[in-house]
Amino acid sequence: MGVVLEDLQDTIRNKEFLKKVVPVEEAVTWIQDGMVLGVSGFALFGEPKFFLQKLAERGKQENFKVDLYTGASMGPSADGAMVESDLIGFRLPYQANPILRKQINKGKVTYIDQHLSQTSESLRQDIIGPIDYAVIEATAITEDGLLIPSGSIGNSPIFIEQAKNIIIEVNLNLPKEYEGIHDIYIPELQGERNPIPMKHPSDRFGEKGIRIDLDKVRGIIISNENDSPSPLFEPNEITQEIANNLLSFLDEEIELGRLTEELAPIQSGVGSVANAVLSGMKHSRFKNIVIASEVIQDGVFDLIEAGVVKFAYATAFSLSEKRVASLKSDLAKHQDKIMLRPQEISNHPEVIRRLGIISFNTAIEIDIYGNVNSTHINGTHIMNGIGGSGDFARNAKISIFVTPSTAKDGKISTIVPFVSHIDHTNHDVDIIVTEYGYVDMRGLAPREIAEQLIENCMHPIYREQARRYFEEAKQVSGGNTPHILHKAHAWHLHFQKHGTMLLDE
The missing domain is CATH 3.40.1080.10 (Glutaconate Coenzyme A-transferase)
Structure with missing residues (x-):
C-alpha cells in the first residue's frame, strides 16, 4: 500500500x-x-x-x-x-x-x-x-x-x-x-x-x-478494511414466544418487589432470542436500563435511541450491516452512553456479582434437573464454546437460560432426562425459558424442578415419555436426583439410530 x-x-x-x-x-x-x-x-x-x-x-x-x-x-x-x-x-x-x-x-x-x-x-x-x-x-x-x-x-x-x-x-x-x-x-x-x-x-x-x-x-x-457485520438474527414465532415468556418473568419479579422497573444490569447472549428480548423492551414498562454485557448489539442502540437504555458497556460490538453503516454517526451521538472494556473486566466474576447482573444465555440442551449443555452435540462434537456464559451464569444475580423446546423439526427434544455434556450445573442456573413457559428453579429441590420443567417447558409431544422416565427413576433408583443410568441417554441413542428422540417411533 x-x-x-x-x-x-x-x-x-x-x-x-x-x-x-x-x-x-x-x-x-x-x-x-x-x-x-x-x-x-x-x-x-x-x-x-x-x-x-x-x-x-x-x-x-x-x-x-x-x-x-x-x-x-x-x-x-x-x-x-x-x-x-x-x-x-x-x-x-x-x-x-x-x-x-x-x-x-x-x-x-x-x-x-x-x-x-x-x-x-x-x-x-x-x-x-x-x-x-x-x-x-x-x-x-x-x-x-x-x-x-x-x-x-x-x-x-x-x-x-x-x-x-x-x-x-x-x-x-x-x-x-x-x-x-x-x-x-x-x-x-x-x-x-x-x-x-x-x-x-x-x-x-x-x-x-x-x-x-x-x-x-x-x-x-x-x-483500509471495513468492519465486519454480523448476521442479523430476526426473531421467528418460537423465539418471540421465548422472549415474551422471559419478559413476563421479569414483570413478575417487579410485581413481587424483587426488581424495580430499572431491573438490574443486563447481559445477553447473541441471537434471535436476544434480539427479540431487546426489541420487546422498547414497548415494556422497563426504563433507565443498563447493559453490562460482552457485546453491544443492534438492539442496544435501538433502546438507547428509544430512551430505554441509559448506558451500555461491553468488550465489543456485534452489529448488522445496517448498524455498521451508521456506526460513525452512532458513536458521535452516543459516546457518553457506551463504553468498551477488556473482556477480563466485562466478564470479571467479582464485578458481575457486585453489580448484580441479570444474565440470559442460550442452551443446546437442558436436563430435567436443570443442568445445561451449551457447547456439544451428542456429548462429543463442539459447536462454538462456552464463551462468557459460564462467567455470568455462576455469578449473576439471576441466571437465565433460554432454548426452543425442540430442534430438527421436532425430532430432538432440548429438554432431556440427562444432558450429554454439562457446561453449567443446576447450581448455576436460576430460570429456564422455552416457548411453552418458564421455570423458576430458585428454592426448588431437584424433584420439584423435574416436575415443573416437564410440565412447563418441555414440548407436549415429549412430556409423556419424560413422565415415564421420571416416575420409573423414582421407583427404581430413588435418591435426591433420581436417574436410571442405563436409560439416562436413551433419547440420544434412539435419535442416533432412528433419527428421532420419540421413543415410540
Missing part, C-alpha cells in the same frame, strides 16, 4: 511510532512455524483483517502452523481464511466458524474451550503462551503512545503486555469516533491485586487506550 508517512501524522501522532511503519508483505514473513499469535478481535469486530489475509495467502504457499489466541470468535479474515490455508494448529478460547469447527471435531486442530474471563489469568500464570507476536488492530496512536483500539478490546491489553513482539495494524477506514469510548484497565497480579474500582457501570477508571512498550513494536502496517 503506497502511503506517504506525512499523511499518517493525524492518525499515528507519535513520531517514534511513525518510524515503525513497514509493508504488510514484510511483516507476515516474521511469523514462523509453531509461533503463538495473540490477535485482537471479538465477535467479528477488531481483528487485524489485512495482516491475517496476507498471512493466509502466505500459508497457501508455505507449510507452517501457528497457535491462535483471540478474544472470542473471529470473522472470515481470521478463522475462515487461516483454517482454509491450514494455518491453525491450536486455537483458544472460543470460535464460531463452521470450517474451523469441522477441523476441531476431526482432531486436526487442537482447541481449548475456555471461560472468556480466564485467558488473561492463564497467560499471567504461564499456563499458556508465551506469545511470540501480538497483532492488534488500531484506529490511532496518540501523542503519548496509547494504542486506540477499534470495535473490540477483548484480550488485546494482556496480549500486548505479555507478547515478545507487537505488530500494529492501523486501519484508516474505521471511524475516528472510536477514540474516547474505550476504558482500559489492567488488574495487578493475583495476590497483589487491588479491587477493581467500579461502583457504577458508567464509572471510568482506566485509560482511553492501551499503553505500549515502543521497544516491543516490531512493525506497524497500514490498512
Whole structure:
C-alpha cells in the first residue's frame, strides 16, 4: 500500500511510532512455524483483517502452523481464511466458524474451550503462551503512545503486555469516533491485586487506550478494511414466544418487589432470542436500563435511541450491516452512553456479582434437573464454546437460560432426562425459558424442578415419555436426583439410530 508517512501524522501522532511503519508483505514473513499469535478481535469486530489475509495467502504457499489466541470468535479474515490455508494448529478460547469447527471435531486442530474471563489469568500464570507476536488492530496512536483500539478490546491489553513482539495494524477506514469510548484497565497480579474500582457501570477508571512498550513494536502496517457485520438474527414465532415468556418473568419479579422497573444490569447472549428480548423492551414498562454485557448489539442502540437504555458497556460490538453503516454517526451521538472494556473486566466474576447482573444465555440442551449443555452435540462434537456464559451464569444475580423446546423439526427434544455434556450445573442456573413457559428453579429441590420443567417447558409431544422416565427413576433408583443410568441417554441413542428422540417411533 503506497502511503506517504506525512499523511499518517493525524492518525499515528507519535513520531517514534511513525518510524515503525513497514509493508504488510514484510511483516507476515516474521511469523514462523509453531509461533503463538495473540490477535485482537471479538465477535467479528477488531481483528487485524489485512495482516491475517496476507498471512493466509502466505500459508497457501508455505507449510507452517501457528497457535491462535483471540478474544472470542473471529470473522472470515481470521478463522475462515487461516483454517482454509491450514494455518491453525491450536486455537483458544472460543470460535464460531463452521470450517474451523469441522477441523476441531476431526482432531486436526487442537482447541481449548475456555471461560472468556480466564485467558488473561492463564497467560499471567504461564499456563499458556508465551506469545511470540501480538497483532492488534488500531484506529490511532496518540501523542503519548496509547494504542486506540477499534470495535473490540477483548484480550488485546494482556496480549500486548505479555507478547515478545507487537505488530500494529492501523486501519484508516474505521471511524475516528472510536477514540474516547474505550476504558482500559489492567488488574495487578493475583495476590497483589487491588479491587477493581467500579461502583457504577458508567464509572471510568482506566485509560482511553492501551499503553505500549515502543521497544516491543516490531512493525506497524497500514490498512483500509471495513468492519465486519454480523448476521442479523430476526426473531421467528418460537423465539418471540421465548422472549415474551422471559419478559413476563421479569414483570413478575417487579410485581413481587424483587426488581424495580430499572431491573438490574443486563447481559445477553447473541441471537434471535436476544434480539427479540431487546426489541420487546422498547414497548415494556422497563426504563433507565443498563447493559453490562460482552457485546453491544443492534438492539442496544435501538433502546438507547428509544430512551430505554441509559448506558451500555461491553468488550465489543456485534452489529448488522445496517448498524455498521451508521456506526460513525452512532458513536458521535452516543459516546457518553457506551463504553468498551477488556473482556477480563466485562466478564470479571467479582464485578458481575457486585453489580448484580441479570444474565440470559442460550442452551443446546437442558436436563430435567436443570443442568445445561451449551457447547456439544451428542456429548462429543463442539459447536462454538462456552464463551462468557459460564462467567455470568455462576455469578449473576439471576441466571437465565433460554432454548426452543425442540430442534430438527421436532425430532430432538432440548429438554432431556440427562444432558450429554454439562457446561453449567443446576447450581448455576436460576430460570429456564422455552416457548411453552418458564421455570423458576430458585428454592426448588431437584424433584420439584423435574416436575415443573416437564410440565412447563418441555414440548407436549415429549412430556409423556419424560413422565415415564421420571416416575420409573423414582421407583427404581430413588435418591435426591433420581436417574436410571442405563436409560439416562436413551433419547440420544434412539435419535442416533432412528433419527428421532420419540421413543415410540
